[in-house]
Amino acid sequence: MISIVIPVLNEGATVRQVIRLVKKTTRKVEIIVVDDNSRDNTVEEAMKEGVRVITSSQRGKGISMREGLMAAKYDIVMYIDGDILTYPENIVELLTDPIINDESDFVKSYFTRQAGRVTQLVAKPLLSILFPELAHFQQPLSGMIAARKSFLSRVQFENDYGVDIGLLIDMHVLGARITEANIGKIENAMQTWEQLSKMSREVSRTILHKAEHMNLPQENLETLGNINLIREQMEYSILESIDKLHKMVIFNLDEAVFTQDYLQLAAHAFDCEVSLQQILEHYSDPVTILEHTAALFRDRNLAELLEVADAIPVVPDLKAVVHELKKRGYACGLITDGFECVARHIKNKLGMDFVFANRLHLYDSVATGELSIPEYFRQPSEDGTDGLLRYNKKNILPYIAHKYHVMPQNIIYVGSGVEGSDLLKEAGIGVAFDTEVECIEKVADKIIPGPYMSPLLSIAQASPEKFRLKLPPISKKQVRRIGIGSLVALAGAGLVYLAARQLKKNDEQKPAALLN
Structure with a gap:
């Protein structure tokens, strides 16, 4: 075998x-x-x-x-x-x-x-x-x-x-x-x-x-x-960027993607259910809970962690909904209180674009039991000192808006509100999904009863005004300046084009790069 x-x-x-x-x-x-x-x-x-x-x-x-x-x-x-x-x-x-x-x-x-x-x-x-x-x-x-x-x-x-x-x-x-x-x-x-x-x-x-x-x-x-006969290394990298997007949908992995609780299932799979329950009963501070929970998974390798995730059913039509949203020009991503390595795996399976999560430390792809909480999940202390920072996901939306140059009102957030209603309030459109949270209609802009996500397509399509970029008015003088600037840019582009042609011509005279 x-x-x-x-x-x-x-x-x-x-x-x-x-x-x-x-x-x-x-x-x-x-x-x-x-x-x-x-x-x-x-x-x-x-x-x-x-x-x-x-x-x-x-x-x-x-x-x-x-x-x-x-x-x-x-x-x-x-x-x-x-x-x-x-x-x-x-x-x-x-x-x-x-x-x-x-x-x-x-x-x-x-x-x-x-x-x-x-x-x-x-x-x-x-x-x-x-x-x-x-x-x-x-x-x-x-x-x-x-x-x-x-x-x-x-x-x-x-x-x-x-x-x-x-x-x-x-x-x-x-x-x-x-x-x-x-x-x-x-x-x-x-x-x-x-x-x-x-x-x-x-x-x-x-x-x-x-x-x-x-x-x-x-x-x-x-x-x-004398072995080094090949020229000096030039930086070669693949950049992941979704910069300058105009529309975005953010799904809460724990509330609107997974249909079962990842931590509970992982604890069951790794025979540490009692320890997890004791952590949840004895601690109230989110940071302390996260750190102690991460310690439970020490010595578990990535394959084991992802196997638990693969066993959890996701919202049935979510992948198709994400595919359609992306066709309409939306960037789609996940946020979670859980582990980044798990969230990225689900992101890729669903065809999404980005993940914001806590980082479980892995050494040689095995969990060390330690966890890093990123800055976008932390809130500075009220006195402005560098003391203990409080865990708060409320900051994630302005952080994402700034990072990807998207207007806050162009962000749709989908969650149940179980972990708090801040994100439903702060998003351009807050969508409560399959939730039993009381009075959620006072917080969320829209409600999807579940178990399917397809109504989200109508919500996104029904609010064009919220996704229209608002440009400031310009004067006639600014128009003239823009015209001159465009001519300068066009001339510059022509020079770049001619230079590229010359480089290509020179390259064609060199022997082709050999296979490794």
């Missing part, structure tokens, strides 16, 4: 085809897609295939691989990328048969194409110096692998481009039997020079880190100094 883990980031266009190909195997498998907080429809596409989808606690392939391992239930774990459409149909057998037949503990793939520049100029030279026993591997940076779970649980997953070479070295140090498997011809996207530079530095750093306790001869140290 095999657990197949597919780490993905913005691979909505390919992930379903990869999953379908894997399903063709005759082996008994489970498929786990670990989403690295994608901004496209990756999660939605993966869920259409009926596989388990979990959200990584933070960005990085290594973390996604480790958290996929935590979720894996079988003794053999296989990893493949979610953006390659040229895998052979027997990819599962090629990577796992040597382990099933007890010929290997770790299988590293290689495939038909010329080795990439980072492999040739960085990885292989460094391996030949520091780990000569591994220098013969054709593609040490390949990410399509399989291994026994007992070995994977003892290795370190680097959280950058060094993850694959790091696993190879760790497996070697652990004494695992390592073999290579030819998986045919593979085609993947070409890397930019910036990515190549970043990869070279991170691969180098990983190999050197693994060998840092070795005593190197002086001539080898001099050789190492």
